Amino acid sequence: MPELTPTGAVDVVQRQVRRVRRRKNLYELQRALYWAIAAGAALATFLLPLALFAPARLFAGAAWGTFAVLAGFALILLAATRRRWLAAPRAIAWIESQSPLAGRLRTLVELATRPNGGRGFFHALLVAQVGRDLEAWTPRRVVPRAVPRAALATAVAALVLLVIVAQLASFTPPSAPAVGFSDEPLAGERSATPDDAAVGARAVVAPGVPRDDDAEPSPVRDDVPSRLGNLSSQIQENVRQQVWGKAWERVRDALARAGTNGGGARPGQEANGNEVAANDTEDWEAARSSATGAPRRRPGIGKQASKSDAAQPDQQQDQATPHDADRETQRDDANGGGGAGTGTDPNLFGGASVDPAGSGSFELALAARMRADRTRGKRGTGAAGPSADPDAQPALAAEQRRESAAHRMTVPAAYETVVREVFAHRRVETEQP
Amino acid sequence: MTPAVASAAIEDFQQVFAAVRAEVGRVVIGHENAIETILTAFFAGGHVLIEGVPGIGKTLIVRSLAEALNLSSNRIQFTVDLMPADITGTRIINESPSGQRELTFVPGPIFTHLLLGDEINRATPKTQSALLEAMAEHQVTVAGTSYRLMPPFFVLATLNPIEMEGTYQLPEAQLDRFLFKVLLAYPSEAELIRILSTTTTADPPTIRPVLDPEQAPARVEGLKRLVREVLVAPHVEQYVAGLVRLTTPAAARGDSEAEVEVRRYVTYGASPRGAQSLVLGAKVMALLDGRPHVTYDDVDKIAVAALRHRLVMSFAAEAAGVAPAHIVERVLVTARRLRS
Numbered sequence: 129m130p131e132l133t134p135t136g137a138v139d140v141v142q143r144q145v146r147r148v149r150r151r152k153n154l155y156e157l158q159r160a161l162y163w164a165i166a167a168g169a170a171l172a173t174f175l176l177p178l179a180l181f182a183p184a185r186l187f188a189g190a191a192w193g194t195f196a197v198l199a200g201f202a203l204i205l206l207a208a209t210r211r212r213w214l215a216a217p218r219a220i221a222w223i224e225s226q227s228p229l230a231g232r233l234r235t236l237v238e239l240a241t242r243p244n245g246g247r248g249f250f251h252a253l254l255v256a257q258v259g260r261d262l263e264a265w266t267p268r269r270v271v272p273r274a275v276p277r278a279a280l281a282t283a284v285a286a287l288v289l290l291v292i293v294a295q296l297a298s299f300t301p302p303s304a305p306a307v308g309f310s311d312e313p314l315a316g317e318r319s320a321t322p323d324d325a326a327v328g329a330r331a332v333v334a335p336g337v338p339r340d341d342d343a344e345p346s347p348v349r350d351d352v353p354s355r356l357g358n359l360s361s362q363i364q365e366n367v368r369q370q371v372w373g374k375a376w377e378r379v380r381d382a383l384a385r386a387g388t389n390g391g392g393a394r395p396g397q398e399a400n401g402n403e404v405a406a407n408d409t410e411d412w413e414a415a416r417s418s419a420t421g422a423p424r425r426r427p428g429i430g431k432q433a434s435k436s437d438a439a440q441p442d443q444q445q446d447q448a449t450p451h452d453a454d455r456e457t458q459r460d461d462a463n464g465g466g467g468a469g470t471g472t473d474p475n476l477f478g479g480a481s482v483d484p485a486g487s488g489s490f491e492l493a494l495a496a497r498m499r500a501d502r503t504r505g506k507r508g509t510g511a512a513g514p515s516a517d518p519d520a521q522p523a524l525a526a527e528q529r530r531e532s533a534a535h536r537m538t539v540p541a542a543y544e545t546v547v548r549e550v551f552a553h554r555r556v557e558t559e560q561p
Numbered sequence: 562m563t564p565a566v567a568s569a570a571i572e573d574f575q576q577v578f579a580a581v582r583a584e585v586g587r588v589v590i591g592h593e594n595a596i597e598t599i600l601t602a603f604f605a606g607g608h609v610l611i612e613g614v615p616g617i618g619k620t621l622i623v624r625s626l627a628e629a630l631n632l633s634s635n636r637i638q639f640t641v642d643l644m645p646a647d648i649t650g651t652r653i654i655n656e657s658p659s660g661q662r663e664l665t666f667v668p669g670p671i672f673t674h675l676l677l678g679d680e681i682n683r684a685t686p687k688t689q690s691a692l693l694e695a696m697a698e699h700q701v702t703v704a705g706t707s708y709r710l711m712p713p714f715f716v717l718a719t720l721n722p723i724e725m726e727g728t729y730q731l732p733e734a735q736l737d738r739f740l741f742k743v744l745l746a747y748p749s750e751a752e753l754i755r756i757l758s759t760t761t762t763a764d765p766p767t768i769r770p771v772l773d774p775e776q777a778p779a780r781v782e783g784l785k786r787l788v789r790e791v792l793v794a795p796h797v798e799q800y801v802a803g804l805v806r807l808t809t810p811a812a813a814r815g816d817s818e819a820e821v822e823v824r825r826y827v828t829y830g831a832s833p834r835g836a837q838s839l840v841l842g843a844k845v846m847a848l849l850d851g852r853p854h855v856t857y858d859d860v861d862k863i864a865v866a867a868l869r870h871r872l873v874m875s876f877a878a879e880a881a882g883v884a885p886a887h888i889v890e891r892v893l894v895t896a897r898r899l900r901s
Contacts (some may be wrong), residue, residue, distance in 0.1 A: 221796075231856040234793035242795075249790035250853030253567035257853075 137255045138240040141233060144262060145219050151267040152214045152222075155276060160209040162279035167201045169286035173293050180297050188360035227265040232258050294371060301375035434451035567853060570572035574784055574848050578604065580771040584629040587766045589622050590759065591752035594781050595743045596622065596864050599717065601849075605841035606785050607740020608716040610681075610731075610870060619719040619744050623677040628768035631777040632674035632713065639684035649701040666703060671695050672710060676777065682728045689735055692716065696738045698812075713781045733829070733873060740838045741863070742870035780860035791844035792854040796900075798840070801860055804896040805836040808872060808888065817898075819891035826878035827888060831871040838867040857900065865889045 171194045178187045214222055220234045239251070263269075368376040410552050578600060587597050595611070602609045611619050620636065627634030636650060650669030656662045670676065671692070681689060695701050699710045718739070721728050736742075740870065747757060759766055772780050806812040809830030813820035823830070842863035843855045850859070869885040878888075 231794070231797075231850060232852075234796060235792055235854040238794040238796060239792060248792060249562050249570070249787070250567050250792050253563055253564040253571075254792060256564035317769045542729060 137258060138237055140262070141237060141258060144266070145223065145237075148223055148265065148267045148270050149214045149216065149219050151271045155271055155274065156212045156214075157210055159212075159279045160205050160278060162283040162465050163205055164202065165283040166286040167198060167205075169283065169290045173286065173290045176290070176297060176367065176371070179364045180300075184361055184364060187364050191360045191363060223265050223270055226270045227261070228351060229261055229265065233265070281405040284430055301372050348412070361501060363418050379402065567840075570787055571848055571851055571853065574604075574787055575851065577771060577780070577784060578849060581626070581629045584768050584771060585622065585625040588625045588768060589618050590756045591748045592618060592622065592745060595745055598863070599626065599844055600779040601845045601863065603715050603787055604781075604784055605740060605838075605845050606713075606788070607838060607841065608718070608738065610718050610720055610736070610739040610742045611745055612720040612722065612742065613745030614722065614747075615680075617747060619678060619745060620679060623675060623717045625768050626717075627672040629768035629771050630675075630781060631774045632676035632781070633711075633771045633816040634677065635670040635673040636677040636679060637670050638679045639681045639688065641683060641685060643684045643688045643833070644775055644846050645688050646689045646703075648688065649695070649703055652704055661711040666706070668708065669701075671701060672708075674711060674713055674715065676714070676716045678716060680721050680728075682720050684729070684733050686729060686732055688723075689729070689731060692718075693735055693738060695737075707774075708739075711778070713778060713785065735871050737832050737834050739870060740842065743866060773849040788841065788844050788848060791847050793840055793844070796853065797843070797855050797857065797860065800857055800896065800900050801836050801839045801843075803899060804839070804864065804892060805831045805833075805868070807892045808868060809895055812833045813892075817895045819888070822883070822888055822891055826875055826881070827872050828875045829873035831868045835868050835871045838854075839864060842867050857897075861893060861897070864893055869897065 175187075175191060175194055178190045182190070220237055222228070224231060224233055232254060236254055365380075368380075372379075568703050582593075582596055582600055585600075586593065589596060597610050599611075603626070611622070613619055622635070624634065637643075646669065648669050650667050650670050651673065652664045652666050654662050655665035678692065681692075691701075695710060695714070696716055699712065699714050701710065702708075708801070716739075720731070770777075807820065807830075808823060808827065810824045810827050812830070813823040813827075839860055843852070843859035845861050846859035847855045865886050868889045872885040872888060874883070874885055874888075877883075
């Protein structure tokens with residue numbers, strides 16, 4: 129260390145102070161960064177399973193709560209970093225607090241600002257003492273560590289944990305729920321009026337998707353899709369897309385067809401969905417014969433069943449049992465409509481969460497073959513059913529059927545696939561029990 | 562000035578200080594802190610007010626100090642009928658051998674190096690005020706003529722507690738001219754036994770002069786000048802200023818406990834002389850610690866002694882039994898917090 133001279137002592141001291149400041153502030157920046165990473169990774173580790181497996185509302189609540197915690201932590205971190213940040217005015221005082229300098233450094237530097245430079249009887253002695261002390265407060269001594277080990281280790285551990293959780297999650301892909309039918313009202317909303325109980329035959333559900341009938345209707349299905357709710361839904365969607373990839377795309381498509389975006393599919397339901405696809409015909413007919421409104425499942429909806437349905441479009445309708453036809457006719461008589469919906473509820477099929485087809489609505493041709501046509505024999509129309517050929521243009525009825533709500537309602541475009549599936553003219557493959 | 566010379570000067574100061582303290586300590590049993598505070602004030606160029614009941618060694622301390630430093634000393638016993646001229650001196654008609662009569666000034670006992678004003682608060686305020694000019698300007702004025710006092714001039718006044726009979730309150734202006742106020746407590750039992758064993762023998766301990774009698778005044782003045790050379794950084798000056806301002810009710814506007822107590826119990830706070838005494842005392846402390854510069858700790862060490870007699874307490878303080886030293890200690894806590 130060079131010996132200080134009274135004239136150049138302050139410059140030497142100031143240079144060393146700057147070096148100490150650089151090292152100290154770099155250290156503090158690293159510490160803040162590592163703690164931020166650790167906190168972010170820890171919270172992401174917490175959110176990841178929720179994003180994959182929890183219902184949308186639960187995830188939304190957890191996500192916003194997590195963001196609040198993260199924001200609070202960021203504020204605390206910012207305040208702590210600001211407090212520890214070594215600004216120039218207090219750099220010397222801090223250095224003296226870390227080293228046994230007894231105020232010599234600060235005295236020398238501050239006295240240099242005096243008109244006479246603080247020169248006096250003891251100035252030379254002070255300079256000599258400061259020169260002797262230069263080794264005592266080198267950057268390495270004052271800030272011994274260049275890297276905040278604890279913060280770094282915590283950040284690495286949190287990242288590793290996050291990677292592990294993500295990997296484990298990727299090994300539990302979602303099941304592809306089959307789309308089916310139910311007598312229960314859609315979108316987790318119970319009917320408010322007794323009349324709605326009779327429209328259960330038009331309901332569409334995805335059996336593989338958890339239903340939150342009582343307490344947790346999905347915010348996506350609610351009629352108040354706020355921006356914040358959409359944001360959390362998008363985050364959840366992105367997470368699922370990133371982790372599950374193609375598997376999630378299948379589920380998403382099925383959910384879109386079902387018109388619901390209930391929380392993630394539970395692992396192990398893939399088999400259920402396949403089973404439904406294999407035995408759907410029987411389940412569907414059995415459900416139709418039930419008077420309790422138990423869930424119905426219909427073949428041909430969902431990825432597995434759609435191909436077989438396309439090959440045999442007329443069998444379902446032709447093989448509908450008279451028993452079912454009687455029941456549907458009775459409901460139609462009581463409620464004035466055997467079509468789709470009550471005719472006044474725009475959310476008959478639930479609120480749209482993801483609108484892959486874009487906003488707006490689609491048109492359902494008046495001549496579209498409708499499932500309700502299977503009951504034509506009991507409706508008093510007496511007209512023969514349209515041809516099974518989808519390209520054929522059936523003859524229109526003499527007049528529009530009363531209370532045919534399906535022809536008048538507006539349906540969001542997101543439900544086009546579902547509605548077309550529901551109202552597709554197809555043949556029942558199996559005999560009614 | 563080279564570092565070696567400055568370092569040697571500090572060592573010389575420390576040696577003289579330690580030697581005087583040791584010599585006084587041979588005679589005065591106990592009161593180590595009081596002796597150090599008195600010596601600090603002496604080398605800082607101030608005066609000391611000692612408060613204590615009679616018989617606990619106030620006069621002995623002053624006499625021992627004078628003997629150790631080899632300086633002249635006088636003692637004035639203040640009484641209620643003491644007049645100012647009894648202190649400063651007076652002009653008398655003197656007849657020369659030729660028969661010519663002329664007015665001649667006869668210096669009073671104040672013309673000495675070390676002056677012990679014993680029981681200063683037993684004199685009337687008028688007589689007490691006779692010391693004001695001497696203490697502040699080291700001169701006395703008699704009949705329009707000013708007479709310089711011999712340096713070093715050091716007043717060590719003793720004060721009986723105000724509750725005692727026949728005492729007067731010292732004027733604030735005079736109190737302010739004392740650098741420190743020292744409280745002498747009763748000696749402990751062990752100290753009392755030592756006092757008995759050393760003062761009741763045929764050969765009581767005597768003081769060996771530390772300084773040469775011819776050079777003593779100059780040496781002391783040199784050491785006092787050295788004290789004033791000690792460096793004080795702006796941050797210490799700022800701390801002292803803040804500390805003194807915190808003792809004044811007008812400046813103590815914060816919500817800290819100390820500031821609330823200052824507003825409630827203090828009528829007038831410390832004056833700028835208080836700040837000067839803090840810095841001067843701190844400089845001596847720095848030299849005693851071997852440093853050429855003052856730190857916060859030096860100020861804190863002498864803050865109570867330098868400020869407690871400068872606070873004019875309110876009736877509420879007297880009623881509540883709040884001592885000025887208590888206020889100063891509270892203010893110190895607040896000032897330490899503010900500086901960090």
